[in-house]
Amino acid sequence: MASLPIIVKYIIVFVVSMLPIIELRGAIPIAEGLGLNIFWYYPIAIIGNMLPVPFIYLFARKILEWGKDKIIIGKFFTWCLQKGESGGEKLKKSAGKSGIFLALLFFVGIPLPGTGAWTGTLAASFLKLDFKTSVTATMLGVILAGIIMSFGSKIVATLGWIGILILVAIVITMVAAFMIVRKKEK
Numbered sequence: 001m002a003s004l005p006i007i008v009k010y011i012i013v014f015v016v017s018m019l020p021i022i023e024l025r026g027a028i029p030i031a032e033g034l035g036l037n038i039f040w041y042y043p044i045a046i047i048g049n050m051l052p053v054p055f056i057y058l059f060a061r062k063i064l065e066w067g068k069d070k071i072i073i074g075k076f077f078t079w080c081l082q083k084g085e086s087g088g089e090k091l092k093k094s095a096g097k098s099g100i101f102l103a104l105l106f107f108v109g110i111p112l113p114g115t116g117a118w119t120g121t122l123a124a125s126f127l128k129l130d131f132k133t134s135v136t137a138t139m140l141g142v143i144l145a146g147i148i149m150s151f152g153s154k155i156v157a158t159l160g161w162i163g164i165l166i167l168v169a170i171v172i173t174m175v176a177a178f179m180i181v182r183k184k185e186k
Contacts, residue, residue: 031044
């Protein structure tokens with residue numbers, strides 16, 4: 001990969017950031033691994049991740065509903081519908097009506113498996129959020145995820161295994177703190 005022209009490397013980052021499931025969360029570590037400049041790869045990954053969002057909001061649910069009972073694609077489309085519905089329900093349950101914007105922002109912004117612009121936008125369409133709110137919350141979430149992934153990728157690229165251990169310790173600490181706070185709320 002080192003011998004690839006620089007423009008091809010940035011195109012790879014752009015295309016990977018548009019892919020469902022992988023999105024910006026995968027594109028940024030790839031960009032870091034390719035030795036690309038953060039001031040170029042970060043906005044390219046954000047643009048790539050956001051490009052499908054309007055189409056997902058406007059058409060994905062309709063396409064999934066159409067294809068859910070088709071022979072070859074039915075199981076996958078049904079899985080996508082279930083993922084969107086469960087994501088929407090999680091957002092609604094955790095945020096209520098008033099906090100849905102922040103819930104969507106953090107759902108997209110915290111880089112965990114299954115949470116990203118694709119799932120968040122699909123969930124927003126299931127919740128019947130308006131287009132502007134959905135896109136704005138998703139965009140801010142993508143920016144947040146980009147910051148987190150860039151920071152983490154830089155730590156790992158700089159410190160190697162020690163960086164990975166530091167990130168794991170940070171994540172474990174955050175999860176433990178979250179669980180303690182949730183337990184106190186109950």
